[in-house]
Amino acid sequence: MTHATPLFTEELSHLEHKLDSRYPEWLNKLRHTAFSSVLERGFPTYKDEDWRYTRTASILAIPFKPAQSGMDHLFSCDAIDKLAGRFRGTSPANDTRLVFVNGHFVPELSSQGQFKDGVRVESLGTVLSQNEKGQEKTLSHIFSESAHAFTALNAALTEDGAFIYIPPNTTMGEPITLVFLSDTGATPFVSNPRIVILAGANSRATVIEVHTGILDNLYFTNAVTDIFLEQGAQIEHYKVQNETRKSFHVALLNVRQGRGSKFSSHLTALGAAIGRQEVKVALTEEGAEATLNGLYLPDTGQYLDNPILVEHQAPRCTSRQLYKGVIDGEGRGGFYGRIIVQPNAMKTDAIQSNKNLLLSESAQVDTRPRLEILADDVKCAHGATVGQLDDEALFYLRSRGIPLENARGLLTYAFVSEMLNLVRVKPLQSYLTELVLSRFSGLVGERP
Amino acid sequence: MLEIKNLFAKVEGREILKGIDLSVKAGEVHAIMGPNGSGKSTLSQVLAGREAYEVSGSVLFNGTDLLSMTPEDRASAGVFLAFQYPVEIPGVGNIYFLRTAFNAIRKRRGEEEMDAIDFLTLAKERMKLVEMDPSFMSRSVNEGFSGGEKKRNEVFQMAILEPTLAILDETDSGLDIDALKIVAKGVNALRRKDRAMLVITHYQRLLDYIVPDRVHVLANGKIVRSGGKELALELEKNGYAEFEQKAA
Numbered sequence: 001m002t003h004a005t006p007l008f009t010e011e012l013s014h015l016e017h018k019l020d021s022r023y024p025e026w027l028n029k030l031r032h033t034a035f036s037s038v039l040e041r042g043f044p045t046y047k048d049e050d051w052r053y054t055r056t057a058s059i060l061a062i063p064f065k066p067a068q069s070g071m072d073h074l075f076s077c078d079a080i081d082k083l084a085g086r087f088r089g090t091s092p093a094n095d096t097r098l099v100f101v102n103g104h105f106v107p108e109l110s111s112q113g114q115f116k117d118g119v120r121v122e123s124l125g126t127v128l129s130q131n132e133k134g135q136e137k138t139l140s141h142i143f144s145e146s147a148h149a150f151t152a153l154n155a156a157l158t159e160d161g162a163f164i165y166i167p168p169n170t171t172m173g174e175p176i177t178l179v180f181l182s183d184t185g186a187t188p189f190v191s192n193p194r195i196v197i198l199a200g201a202n203s204r205a206t207v208i209e210v211h212t213g214i215l216d217n218l219y220f221t222n223a224v225t226d227i228f229l230e231q232g233a234q235i236e237h238y239k240v241q242n243e244t245r246k247s248f249h250v251a252l253l254n255v256r257q258g259r260g261s262k263f264s265s266h267l268t269a270l271g272a273a274i275g276r277q278e279v280k281v282a283l284t285e286e287g288a289e290a291t292l293n294g295l296y297l298p299d300t301g302q303y304l305d306n307p308i309l310v311e312h313q314a315p316r317c318t319s320r321q322l323y324k325g326v327i328d329g330e331g332r333g334g335f336y337g338r339i340i341v342q343p344n345a346m347k348t349d350a351i352q353s354n355k356n357l358l359l360s361e362s363a364q365v366d367t368r369p370r371l372e373i374l375a376d377d378v379k380c381a382h383g384a385t386v387g388q389l390d391d392e393a394l395f396y397l398r399s400r401g402i403p404l405e406n407a408r409g410l411l412t413y414a415f416v417s418e419m420l421n422l423v424r425v426k427p428l429q430s431y432l433t434e435l436v437l438s439r440f441s442g443l444v445g446e447r448p
Numbered sequence: 449m450l451e452i453k454n455l456f457a458k459v460e461g462r463e464i465l466k467g468i469d470l471s472v473k474a475g476e477v478h479a480i481m482g483p484n485g486s487g488k489s490t491l492s493q494v495l496a497g498r499e500a501y502e503v504s505g506s507v508l509f510n511g512t513d514l515l516s517m518t519p520e521d522r523a524s525a526g527v528f529l530a531f532q533y534p535v536e537i538p539g540v541g542n543i544y545f546l547r548t549a550f551n552a553i554r555k556r557r558g559e560e561e562m563d564a565i566d567f568l569t570l571a572k573e574r575m576k577l578v579e580m581d582p583s584f585m586s587r588s589v590n591e592g593f594s595g596g597e598k599k600r601n602e603v604f605q606m607a608i609l610e611p612t613l614a615i616l617d618e619t620d621s622g623l624d625i626d627a628l629k630i631v632a633k634g635v636n637a638l639r640r641k642d643r644a645m646l647v648i649t650h651y652q653r654l655l656d657y658i659v660p661d662r663v664h665v666l667a668n669g670k671i672v673r674s675g676g677k678e679l680a681l682e683l684e685k686n687g688y689a690e691f692e693q694k695a696a
Contacts, residue, residue: 391500396535399496400549400605401523401556410548414539414588 089174103191300329528611595622632657
């Protein structure tokens with residue numbers, strides 16, 4: 001099972017003694033356990049169903065060092081805006097953005113809104129080192145339960161991340177933005193950002209996660225986001241994966257939903273040589289709803305993979321998945337979507353859809369939708385399509401004078417516009433539209 | 449303006465056009481009539497540059513070799529095809545699409561591009577020609593349009609792009625009589641001394657409203673008879689059977 005090539009594990013073996021002592025004892029214990037489990041279990045390989053197409057070997061072949069705090073460049077807030085977008089809401093007083101460089105929180109680049117009583121949007125590192133009363137109870141399980149070696153590695157090594165707590169019956173009017181910028185210079189670094197979002201009963205919030213890097217830096221982002229929704233909570237989560245084309249991005253979005261809660265996630269994946277965004281949703285109580293949307297746009301030299309697991313554990317829960325891929329050049333995309341309906345999850349309503357557009361002869365996509373239904377009386381549907389640009393439509397546009405390249409761009413945009421329309425934070429929608437348009441040559445400016 | 453000589457077209461090994469000769473002068477309206485499968489739509493697609501066909505022969509458009517040009521170059525040169533089945537493009541706004549086309553053509557001709565506001569003014573004015581509701585501007589290209597709305601949208605596009613050669617491929621198909629009158633009125637308003645039109649139709653009905661200078665009968669990939677507008681009436685009376693036999 002262990003196929004980890006020597007370089008990264010060698011690097012790891014020097015690390016154990018460095019595990020941070022700023023944290024409370026309970027946490028250090030868990031981190032040591034997680035660390036040992038990485039070495040014992042080894043990293044997943046292509047032999048694992050979930051990882052069949054993710055070539056972990058090419059990540060593990062590089063001797064990544066844990067990212068240090070500090071950065072290669074000095075950034076201003078404006079520079080961060082340019083690199084990662086700026087998604088201000090309507091009320092400047094509540095503008096909240098936490099900026100992390102190489103996995104470490106940078107207070108001087110961050111801004112904190114004025115929050116209602118009890119709301120917390122803070123650096124996870126700070127929160128953990130304070131060792132508040134009751135913390136072990138709320139947080140220990142996220143460090144003790146790791147899905148696989150990469151998650152365990154994150155638990156063992158995470159330097160920092162975000163801690164968000166929304167008290168019951170509280171609505172956050174403005175989106176919370178989390179920026180993870182990698183600026184590693186010549187040394188290949190690994191950073192392990194961890195995001196924890198605890199949404200109290202009937203609370204509401206929108207969180208935007210942006211991951212990006214500088215120039216053609218080579219680095220490895222190993223991110224884990226844990227979101228817990230109490231009864232009736234509503235969380236919208238957006239993620240922009242716009243890492244450098246040389247980097248690696250392995251991420252897990254882990255969600256647990258309580259009774260009647262509503263969760264939606266929206267991924268836009270453009271960057272990374274290997275970008276893997278895993279989503280696991282457990283619908284643990286009656287009437288919970290999850291909507292998972294994703295757009296992945298791999299080009300030559302990129303593999304963007306989307307393993308998704310939605311588990312219906314309780315009756316009358318709803319899940320929707322819509323993932324679209326546009327694969328260009330020699331790029332490769334992946335969708336491995338599983339829905340498991342447990343025996344007691346009656347009246348489950350689950351739909352999964354994966355649509356792919358191949359822009360070149362050498363573009364590839366691996367799509368594997370899967371339903372595992374163990375209950376009666378459920379409504380489940382899934383489907384996957386792989387297609388090319390429509391010749392008829394291309395000719396129509398060209399016959400009106402639109403050059404071939406622009407016509408292709410316009411039709412490609414038309415394919416992805418459905419996903420952009422689903423983004424409800426307007427400034428983010430505009431930002432993503434520009435990112436996507438600039439990706440498809442010949443189109444700039446306003447939305448078609 | 450348009451000189452077609454010995455034009456052949458094949459698709460998937462099947463010969464559809466079998467030596468077409470046709471000459472159209474500026475200012476003229478020519479009708480091409482014929483039964484289903486005679487090659488009418490192929491002729492219009494070949495002239496607009498559809499790449500699916502294997503083509504031989506020659507087509508000169510204002511003295512330049514049309515067949516060697518890409519569809520977008522033909523559009524810039526002034527060729528316009530009103531599609532029999534206009535394509536739906538969900539996700540692309542009608543006005544954006546049309547302005548992109550309009551400015552692409554201008555750019556190719558070395559003319560200045562028009563900004564969004566001026567273009568909207570132009571579009572609103574030209575829409576009146578086909579009595580189109582301005583709400584169609586903000587909708588996706590042809591998406592959810594009825595048959596009649598799609599055809600009006602085609603004529604509206606023609607009014608914006610102002611071609612020198614307009615090819616109308618079965619613009620009357622799927623139209624009720626009211627819609628037909630509106631579309632024909634739009635087309636007639638666009639008749640000009642320096643513009644030629646090829647009106648392709650199965651039925652004589654359209655030619656009551658768009659009166660042609662010449663009528664050609666296309667059967668089995670060849671023009672088998674040409675004449676004045678009265679030829680259309682004769683066809684209405686006697687049908688195509690006689691020509692189909694002759695051509696076969």
